[in-house]
Amino acid sequence: MRSEDIAKLAGVSRSTVSRVINNYPNVPAATREKVLRIIEQHHYEPNSFARALAGKGTDTIGLFAISMNENEDESRIYQNSYFAPIVDIVVDTANAQGFYVLIHTIYSPDDFQKVKQAFQQKRIDGGILVGTQRDINFVSDMLGEGAPLVLIDYDITEIINERLDKDHLSIINSRDYEGTVEAIEYLINLGHQEIGIIKGRMSTFSGRERFLAYENTLKKHGLPIHDHFVLSGDFLKENAYREVVRMLDSGKLPTALFCSNDAMAISAMDALIQHGVTIPDDISIVGFDDALLASHVSPKLTSVRLPIDEMSRAAVEKIIELCQSGQSAFSTISFPTQLIVRDSCKSLSN
Amino acid sequence: MRSEDIAKLAGVSRSTVSRVINNYPNVPAATREKVLRIIEQHHYEPNSFARALAGKGTDTIGLFAISMNENEDESRIYQNSYFAPIVDIVVDTANAQGFYVLIHTIYSPDDFQKVKQAFQQKRIDGGILVGTQRDINFVSDMLGEGAPLVLIDYDITEIINERLDKDHLSIINSRDYEGTVEAIEYLINLGHQEIGIIKGRMSTFSGRERFLAYENTLKKHGLPIHDHFVLSGDFLKENAYREVVRMLDSGKLPTALFCSNDAMAISAMDALIQHGVTIPDDISIVGFDDALLASHVSPKLTSVRLPIDEMSRAAVEKIIELCQSGQSAFSTISFPTQLIVRDSCKSLSN
């Protein structure tokens, strides 16, 4: 069943059928009704490719998760507490608005090419990019294809410095800096003076923000930052485990450890407990993300909640808006975090 | 840049360019090389819609997760320990083979329509359906669209009884029956005689299999099945929690409880612990799925590992095979499970 068949049945031309389908104003109500009825009756669905070829959108958005880290386990990204909820919300929100979503993971430059192709071949109307590391080239490449783009977790200043054409770009962030400050000050208020950190991936905006906030907050409160309490974790639990064991071997432990994400926090807890260290009696732990696991480990993990649901929803709404309006001004939204206090921190005050 | 441009540059016709792109044999090596070179040089990508319109495939497969359960929390499906790894593996495996994947969740009949449309509009070459409940109509509807279909977790006998055209259908299952038998006999060997169950969703193949195996195994060993130890959980943690609390209130507890999935097992553990019941001293718990959480709760959960990764990979390989070969015979694969013994069960023997 093609538009031509509908046209015949309705006694009009394909042009008119098309006008009805696309909701153009210049069709009398009566004609519109008639055509609509025939369409309904026959469960007619316009061929999406023909529409796309003729210049219409595809009602499909892309969701691309970048994970180009040499030592990362390649195939666990959607079980990752960070990506899983994004997929979740993005798919549901987009679906609810009548959009399909095309998913592709980027583990390698090859994958990146495939994603570029998806844009070039016009398979999608726009894309959401998550996990972008500090590399503006990707972003400008994508942008060059002319399709709208939404970035989750990206440093705005980099975009601005590069003077990219930002007309169909939008950035969604969380206030990780403030969230980290809150977490660190919570520990300080508990009486902690020796506060360590497991850093996230520093090529990542959130990785840098969380570390910067840690540094600045300690400085602000006149507390020392010991190199041997600053561990590199790259957001990876294996690294966190290894680094914590190394710290244990060195014989020195801070009284509190801020972990740049929950995966690392939980891994650190495992390492500590296995070495006979008690949490929170011997050491307090704070995580970041408030992943599902956080409330299930023991002791329950105090963590900074990342508003990942809201962020994902905003990303979809933004991309759809950009797809539909042609373009709009560059925009950026930043969502607040929230410290969720559980049982992994102890007060030293009494 | 269109195929015509490539043709001009290469001094051939669009027909020949097309032949090269589609790897047809009737092109001399020299011509092929020449065309290929030009394509490379200009980073030419054939428009996917034009190809599709002209009758070629779309190199896209659909992944559709059905979750039409009234009382289920609507937007958590990909964080679900069952679906998350499927998304994971399906996306990665498909991507690695050069296929894109379109994801849509089915919460309502409306969503189901959208998925049917995806088939009708030829947006995808084939689809993977997961979470299908006992409703053959869906399956036959999809099959009616003529596209290949792979079902994960579906009772083959239903398909056979319906005499559906199975030429482009494939089913991927796990041996849940055997897995459950192994789990129950493990409990029996530990000395348990009063073994309860929290049932899964009985409209689901795996839900029925797990229950059936439970029943048959107890019978086989001459053990009683008490109605009040048979709880309905529908695979949902809220239900499991409620039912366990109800059982606690009744004052009678089995010595062991088999839970049809880990989500319910963990929820049951929460309920029991909160009511002062100690695991495994007062009651032994076995789960099913071996979800990520299983090894993180305390005590660590003994669970039947579901080979979901292998199943997902097989589903993708099968669907791609079906897409490419046009069609092949009906096939079905069933993967073995494995009992992972951890700390949630106690021996009563001594």
Added chain:
DNA sequence: CTGAAAGCGCTTACAG
């Protein structure tokens, strides 16, 4: 082995 032409099913100026 290869090109001209028809066709896939839409949309959109254009003319009326």
Added chain:
DNA sequence: CTGAAAGCGCTTACAG
């Protein structure tokens, strides 16, 4: 308000 016609960028008989 509406239809005929061109066009979107491919593929594929068909003829040679």
